[in-house]
Amino acid sequence: MQRIFQSTLSQRNFWLRRPRCLSQLAHNHTQNTLEEEDDFLLPKIPHFDYIPLPYTGPSASEILEKRKEYLSPSILHLYKNPLNLVDGKMQYLYDENGRRYLDAFGGIATVCCGHCHPDVVEAIVNQTRRLQHSTVLYLHHAIADFAEALAAKLPGDLKVVFFTNSGTEANELALMMARLYTGFHDIISLRNGYHGNAAGTMGVTAQSNFKFNVVQTGVHHALNPDQYRGVFGSDGVKYARDVQDIIDYGTCGRVAGLIAEAIQGVGGIMELAPGYLPAVYNCIRKAGGLCIADEVQSGFARIGSHFWGFEAHDVVPDIVTMAKGIGNGIPIGAVVTTPEIAKVLMGRTYFNTFGGNPACTAGALAVLKVIEKEKLQENAFVVGSHLKECLTSLKEKHEIIGDVRGRGLMLGVELVTDRQLKTPAKAEILHIMEQMRELGVLIGKGGFHGNVFRITPPLCFTKEDADFLVGAMDYTMSKM
Incomplete structure (x- = not known):
């Protein structure tokens, strides 16, 4: 060169x-x-x-x-x-x-398209002039339009969208859905990972710098497939064996799921070792669990080679969480899953006052359009x-x-x-x-x-x- x-x-x-x-x-x-x-x-x-x-x-x-x-x-x-x-x-x-x-x-x-991108600003301002907030209890095309466009960017049967206000909220909801759907409580996450600072997400976050001394149960932190400092270098399959050991020795043999970032953002832009996610997804699914892809930082075209971080590992998760780049600075997050898994929330009333806010979803749809238009x-x-x-x-x-x-x-x-x-x-x-x-x-x-x-x-x-x-x-x- x-x-x-x-x-x-x-x-x-x-x-x-x-x-x-x-x-x-x-x-x-x-x-x-x-x-x-x-x-x-x-x-x-x-x-x-x-x-x-x-x-x-x-x-x-x-x-x-x-x-x-x-x-x-x-x-x-x-x-x-x-x-x-x-x-x-x-x-x-x-x-x-x-x-x-x-x-x-x-x-x-978080800033995906660029600060104050004129298309995104115009979409937010125009929507705010007409209707800034109602609630998802009423109909509004902005919410449905963005959900449709977002689902089209995901593979397989990932096409049901729940809107939140942040990545932490999205991950909290995803963890709850995994536990409800499987009927099991144990969640496996990776050491060095970060998923938020609320009750559940602090539990799956695996850095002491971000954890208070509060009750955190039902979480097991697996060996991180760290290609720089890890004991197995870039051999993802060897790291994956630790997850199987956790399932075998640390649980009843059945788990609710795994949550992982394809590239750990807060953890220092650590890309998981090749071969790791396919092997781990296989372990989790054999144990009855769901695979949650945390795309809060690596999603929305940021990694360049793919639109989502998990796509670079040739896997398809059961639940995808996202925020940050989804709105170019607008406070919006989302959980996308399959119709079957989404049904677990039907047993009770699940509600989010601001999730799917018209101004936010109108702006986020503009973000998707700018990503495509400006390549x-x-x-x-x-x-x-x-x-x-x-x-x-x-x-x-x-x-x-x-x-x-x-x-x-x-x-x-x-x-x-x-x-x-x-x-x-x-x-x-x-x-x-x-x-x-x-x-x-x-x-x-x-x-x-x-x-x-x-x-x-x-x-x-x-x-x-x-x-x-x-x-x-x-x-x-x-x-x-």
């Missing part, structure tokens, strides 16, 4: 200049020469033809004081000096001073493949990068201080994040140790954006 970091003086208008550590510069350079070359190497944000309206609201410091006084102390914020973001357009965000940033986090894999799945594949290739090349240059992984525009870069020991670079990642922000790149982090960059930008990301991101990361790492 021709390395993307090569450039010449004749390419001066091109944004990327190959950064070098200052120690690599000739010793006879003067300080002025160093500063000039350093400025020359500095990556430049791609041109974007948009000027936000002037901001006249409260400052970041004023907002922070209100947050401290009136919001829960558990609410965190990124960066030492929190950003006051006041405007957004497609893959870019703007702070109170009008400075533009490349959004490589997408509101935690965002194809773009996620092309740009994501380019970005992953560039990040992999960066790994060859910087020892601090231990692993590059993921698919499409759901990528992870794990930082370590020792590649052999895989020691998490916890402090270093914070420093790099701060410096990348100064260069104009906003990026997320995750993983159990908090040492993995989470790259989940809007799917309208371009190759120029990808190059700028890599250039900013390269420049910052070279300066350490």
Whole structure:
């Protein structure tokens, strides 16, 4: 591969200049020469033809004081000096001073089409002008239209939709349905997985960072098919044997089901080992259980190669949960299952006041249409493949990068201080994040140790954006 970091003086208008550590510069350079070359190497944000309206609201410091006084102390914020973001357009965000940033986090894999996409905004505004909210107890075409379009994107008999307000709610409902349908209580989830922070979903979440000391029963956490740190490397079938052992030794031999992400988002963009899901789905179904695919982060074309994360593993789940990208920032989630499984809720009254809200479903239908019209799945594949290739090349240059992984525009870069020991670079990642922000790149982090960059930008990301991101990361790492 021709390395993307090569450039010449004749390419001066091109944004990327190959950064070098200052120690690599000739010793006879003067300080002025160093500063000039350093400025020359500095990556430049791609041109974007948009000027936000002037901001006249409260400052970041004023907002922070209100947050401290009136919001829960558990609410965190990124960066030492929190950003006051006041405007957004497609893959870019703007702070109170009008400075533009490349959004490589997408509101935690939520902004799918791009910030304030005109088609999505128009759909929401038009619907809100007519009817903002009624209830699913009345008829409204927006709810039925979106359910029909959503079901058409799923394989097999997955065509009955229940709308919720979030991914946590969707997973809560899916777990309850699995238990009701099978008549069994035990759920198997994966270590390092994250599925929400309510009562049931906190139980299946398998990271102590997200679990309070409350009663959590009927959940077994299986060995994670971690291709980077796992004991069996990329051999998914060997990891799957642990699930069978749990069924044999930890349950009555029958289970309600399994819940798993195809790519663990909060867990550090960890793609499950090949062969794992087919083997595990087989184990679960033999034990009478249902297979739940958590597509809250990996769904809606984000992985590029497929529309849903589970499709990359050649499996068809019994229940699919989704949120985030489903609405491009609108609070909406969904559970999709088969007509047979859906009947389990007929025994009682299941109701969600806001689930299927007309404004939300109208906006979400617009999201689906934009994905198709603008070929965002194809773009996620092309740009994501380019970005992953560039990040992999960066790994060859910087020892601090231990692993590059993921698919499409759901990528992870794990930082370590020792590649052999895989020691998490916890402090270093914070420093790099701060410096990348100064260069104009906003990026997320995750993983159990908090040492993995989470790259989940809007799917309208371009190759120029990808190059700028890599250039900013390269420049910052070279300066350490």
